[in-house]
Amino acid sequence: MAVSKSKKKPPGSVLLSRRRSAAPAVRHATAAAQSSSLSSKAGRALIRSHHTLQKKLSQALSRNDEAAACTLRAEIEASGGLEKYQQASINGQSAQRGGDSSKLLMQWINEDCADRTVLKERGLRMLEVGSLSPDNAVSKSSLFTVTRIDLHSQHPAIETQDFMQRPLPASDDDKFDLVSLSLVLNYVPDPAGRGDMLRRTTQFLRRSTEQEPGNPASSLFPSLFLVLPAPCVTNSRYLDEARLRGIMGTLGYTPVKRKLSAKLIYGLWRHEDTAEAAKQANWKKEEVRPGGSRNNFAVTMN
Structure with missing residues (x-):
């Protein structure tokens, strides 16, 4: 799995060259x-x-x-x-246990786009950070050209790479319509590193275009698919859904889809370019939900 301003590496990060062998x-x-x-x-x-x-x-x-x-x-x-x-x-996250979060992502896309012609014509590109399998629902959909990376790849179709060390795209053509952080942000060990990671996702997304009525591509993309353990948001001293929306809003993200289950919280966040606002983001570690039974999950930016 997979931590830009400070460019911190998460403990245990191993950056290896990709080996083209058996x-x-x-x-x-x-x-x-x-x-x-x-x-x-x-x-x-x-x-x-x-x-x-x-x-x-x-x-x-x-x-x-x-x-x-x-x-x-x-x-x-x-x-x-x-x-x-x-x-x-x-x-x-195996299929036998129904843990493929991209199933919900594809469900959301299918709900908003019965006719896939528009999406296929766009040539959608996806960056899957912390990829565990090249056989998930989004890979099988044929809608996306998927680039898969992980700190410790378990499959030759997944590149061993730290997202925080991935070279920035040279042009908009090298960017993506969708970045996926499914159970990745919670792996980053410190609040500032999490903020750095969220901020960095914006640098990999294509520039947003004006939303066109009836065009699902313009209403859904560019976007970030963010999945977290539910307690990170529902039982944290330092983060609730209102604060998460505020942090994401600072970065130019607007919630498009949301689902809260017993274990996970899923969100699809459409991005609009607000580079100057993102540079001025200042979110400190502040208590928003007191209580002795709370966890300490937090996201900070400065």
Whole structure:
């Protein structure tokens, strides 16, 4: 999975050149076999543990506590590291468990566009950050040319790359109609890094055009598909839906679609160019929902 102003790398980020050999396919087959045997409960426990260790590592690094950081890195590796985390994520989002979030994305697109001719004529391009599989619903739709990246690729069709280190597009032709951050932002260990990531998505989206009545492409794209664990928004001390809308609005995003389930919150956010407003964004870590049982998930910008 996958952290621009500060250009911070998330702990555990490994930037590797893409290898064009049979090795990735072998690794993918092995990972698939291992992940299929991992129970849902065990997978969720592993993911929670990995997130906790990454957060502690980030805190140790921020206070320059190298001794604690070394201990935490050893714990992360002992528990299987990023590869094991990825296996659990693939298992959790497998088709058997109905975890492909792009199914909802395609449902939304189909609801607004019964005639796909307009979309196909546009030549839609998508950047999928934190991609786990090239066989999800959006890839099978034939509507998008999909570029897939992940910090630790488990498949040869997915490039090993840190989104925060991906070169910026040289022109509008190199940009995308849709950027997907499905269960990616919550992996970033610190609030400022999350803000940096959201801000950076705007640099990869094509320029918006004036919305045309009856043209679904103009009403849906360019956009960001953002998926978060529901508690990040529904039970956080520092983030609720109103604040999320405010942060996204600063970056030029307007909510087009939304769904809240027991576990996840999904959103499709259309982007309009507001570069100057984004530069002046100033969102500090402020309590919006008091309570001892709240989590500390937050997004900050300055």
